[in-house]
Amino acid sequence: MESLVSTLAKTQNVETRNGRFTFIDLFSGIGGMRIAFSRQGGVCVFSSEWDRYAQKTYFDNFDVLPQGDITQINAHDIPAHDILVAGFPCQPFSIAGVSKKNSLGRETGFQDKTQGTLFFDICRILEAKRPKAFLLENVKNLKSHDKGNTWRVIQESLNQLGYEIFSQVIDGQGFVPQHRERIFIVGFDRQRYGNFYNFQFDVENQKPEKVPVLRDILDKAVDKKYTLSDKLWEYLRNYAQKHKEKGNGFGYGMPDFDGVTRTLSARYYKDGSEILIYQGEGKNPRRLTPRECARLQGYPDSFKITVSDTRAYKQFGNSVVVPLVTAIAGRVVEKMEELDAEENQDHRW
Template sequence: MAKQIHIRLDDTVYEALSEYTGVAGKSVQDCVSKALIQLLNKQKSEGKKEEALFTFIDLFAGIGGMRIAFDRAGGQCVYSNEWNKYSQQTYYANFSEQPDGDITQVDASNIPDHDILVAGFPCQPFSIAGVSKKNSLGRATGFEDKTQGTLFFDVCRILKSKRPKAFMLENVKNLCSHDKGRTFKVILESLDELDYQVFYKILDGQNFVPQHRERIVIVGFDRKRYGKDINFNFDITPVDPKPVIQDILQTNVDERYTLSDKLWTYLQNYAAKHKAAGNGFGYGLAPLNGISRTLSARYYKDGSEVLIPQADKNPRKLTPRECARLQGFPDTFKIVVSDTQAYKQFGNSVVVPLMENVAKLIVTEIDKMEQIQKDNSVEEVV
């Protein structure tokens, strides 16, 4: 819930503020709120930990799942960006920092230097037609031609401008087959053109949480810095024992999460209709001693993909806190938005402990290559 404050301004300040809001096309409230947040962000950044092992930026940050992962790996976040206002609210509540907005309007040179770029960028098709035309004319094309107009372009331009030691990108499993494979081909070509050695693998979150959740993770290291002899393996270490649905459930859950008779009848009829047609569509009752289906951003609609069976009554949806646990967020993570927004946020987020595992592998590889460089420098001096 928003709070109200009343402030007094000198006439000159008020006039300047009124003029600015007119030019910017924003309300006084939005402008003042943003100014206060920038002040608080600046104060927080001045007191950041100096003992961090590395620095990173958090692009398309969502609610900060990646940030938690890289924080736990010993990093310090020096910049974040997320356009969704509800996600910004959750991010601020948990990290006391509001991310920048529209990434397309951010000058890459204004982003702080960093060791690792982290981004869960949206999946968008690229315009292949323009590239094909240039090829037919014998003219070279690069990422600026291939990716222009997409949000991946902004990842590329920041990589080009800031040249971090490494990056980690995360996306849905279907990125590989999106637009008949052309999207992924352009992504790999663009990263290679930027002189990064790229590795990728589809990883399943069920090694860390009781949820089948496959995502593609793309990792790259700067060849200009480390050369071409770079090796990286996604040798993740699953938790043992593997968690099950029962582990993430709350007790004494409010009745409002139990499906109504009308909705439960609809879901059963819908599933029966598609089963008869030979389709696999339908609701999913999560086994208490097993794992669930993939949680999605549409969970707020009916919760059908992950339902919890209940004795002598209709099944229920997960609570927002249970969704957070299903993604590996700690119970200290604050949920400050409506259930609808919370379901969307956690459905769009990452499996935190899986990303933490990959983050630590990246940091270990960077440390190893930095040590090799240091040893080679010593040998040259000797």
């Protein structure tokens, strides 16, 4: 299966239509970053994603089958591009991921041999192809992981490659009705542009005038299969009460219809506890449907969901807030074009 996927991906024709810029989509998941950069006029010339279910969703929506394991792809085989885009795996750096791996006696961060080192695949592609700019996305606490050592290695690696980097933790709230903080790292090629400039993410003024709230993304009629069973609902209530008595804040989340939700996670398929929807007195709450999860992440309703509910929950939980990334993409492209114009002006002189 892996060989077939790889062969099919390599034989696909790269888009040749004219665009504002070209980009590649690494660790592409189901294509949230692709949508964002395409909305800013970009043409995606390469994508890579190892999970076969995410590959299916990606193919069903973009008619492109991402190539597989990035560690097995020769950087020189990747097409030239203006911007590298990557939401690289966050499990080695996330609080939940670190806790889980510590409990199993496994290493985390860059010592994790299966995921932590994937950041260096980004580095080798940056070195081989030297795009003008890049955008990376990861979990909020990337900077604090391993007492700051992980962030230090990332900064040093990108600096050594000759990229001027800027970073900021940004909450998706305001673009979607979800509290979702992620770190975004932007870089521009110092060999091309130097470093006598600044970059501001400045996405606040791009939020919609009407603040999105939970009720905006909810379906009017929902299948009863999404309602929690009596057994699960009792378990969640007992679990929450137990932790409340201990002074902890753990427990299920049931947001106000005119408010925002907690962060949607890849584990949502297990019990839906972080975001439960109130259904009235005498009735158990329900999970969000996969389509509602898609909306919570800012995906359009035209986005096709062609996998099981379990897979869909995982995919949307691992994805990005599309309208937020679209806003950041716009700022990156604007800055790149501004620097290109200055470079051309210098050459004329």
